[in-house]
Amino acid sequence: EADIYQTPRYLVIGTGKKITLECSQTMGHDKMYWYQQDPGMELHLIHYSYGVNSTEKGDLSSESTVSRIRTEHFPLTLESARPSHTSQYLCASRTPGTVVGDTQYFGPGTRLTVL
Amino acid sequence: DQQVKQNSPSLSVQEGRISILNCDYTNSMFDYFLWYKKYPAEGPTFLISISSIKDKNEDGRFTVFLNKSAKHLSLHIVPSQPGDSAVYFCAASPRSYNTDKLIFGTGTRLQVFP
Numbered sequence A: 001e002a003d004i005y006q007t008p009r010y011l012v013i014g015t016g017k018k019i020t021l022e023c024s025q026t027m028g029h030d031k032m033y034w035y036q037q038d039p040g041m042e043l044h045l046i047h048y049s050y051g052v053n054s055t056e057k058g059d060l061s062s063e064s065t066v067s068r069i070r071t072e073h074f075p076l077t078l079e080s081a082r083p084s085h086t087s088q089y090l091c092a093s094r095t096p097g098t099v100v101g102d103t104q105y106f107g108p109g110t111r112l113t114v115l
Numbered sequence B: 001d002q003q004v005k006q007n008s009p010s011l012s013v014q015e016g017r018i019s020i021l022n023c024d025y026t027n028s029m030f031d032y033f034l035w036y037k038k039y040p041a042e043g044p045t046f047l048i049s050i051s052s053i054k055d056k057n058e059d060g061r062f063t064v065f066l067n068k069s070a071k072h073l074s075l076h077i078v079p080s081q082p083g084d085s086a087v088y089f090c091a092a093s094p095r096s097y098n099t100d101k102l103i104f105g106t107g108t109r110l111q112v113f114p
Helices: none
Strands: A004-007 A010-013 A019-025 A031-037 A044-051 A054-057 A076-078 A087-094 A104-106 A110-114 B010-014 B019-025 B032-038 B045-051 B056-059 B062-067 B072-077 B086-093 B108-113
Touching (some): A004 A087, A010 A019, A019 A031, A019 A087, A019 A110, B019 B108, B032 B062, B045 B056, B045 B062, B045 B072, B072 B086
Parallel strands (some): A010 A110
Antiparallel strands (some): A004 A019, A019 A076, A031 A044, A044 A054, A087 A104, B019 B072, B032 B045, B032 B086, B056 B062, B062 B072
């Protein structure tokens, strides 16, 4: 069973605030990901990391930034939140290797609302 | 440009009957496909996958069929149960190009009623 945690689960915040969404996993996975999902839409990859000190931007442009100082921790930061950042943010980590069948395990998500 | 399409936003099926969820893709580089299930207020959970070297993969009540020539895959759930009610996402990846990125569809909401 995958153990990946996200906090907070829900966040309502005013425009211009700095926020950090937390993501932690206890499986020792090197690969971690952040996805953004608007209601009724597909998940879009916004950031990923292949290990400590590795971060890359995903397919969807995002004003958020990430860091990977520890294997288990992959926080996402918005320096100045705007209403356009309102969305659900999902963190995931992946089992290692290239064997067909390895998969991503998702956290429960953070639903962010910026007023 | 949506590379993975789930054209049915919702599906309603009676308990005990078959549920068929469909997914189409446009990128011929995709060679690995997955289905995820998502309950409200939870993250997606992996359900079943299939490599492009196969045309069918079965796991209990769940079977995924892949038609490469049509760029189409489908998920069959037999028999459907009320606990299967969730949003189902199709995802694809060009694994042989040394990437583990997943491209997701928009999801299909399945409701199984008694």
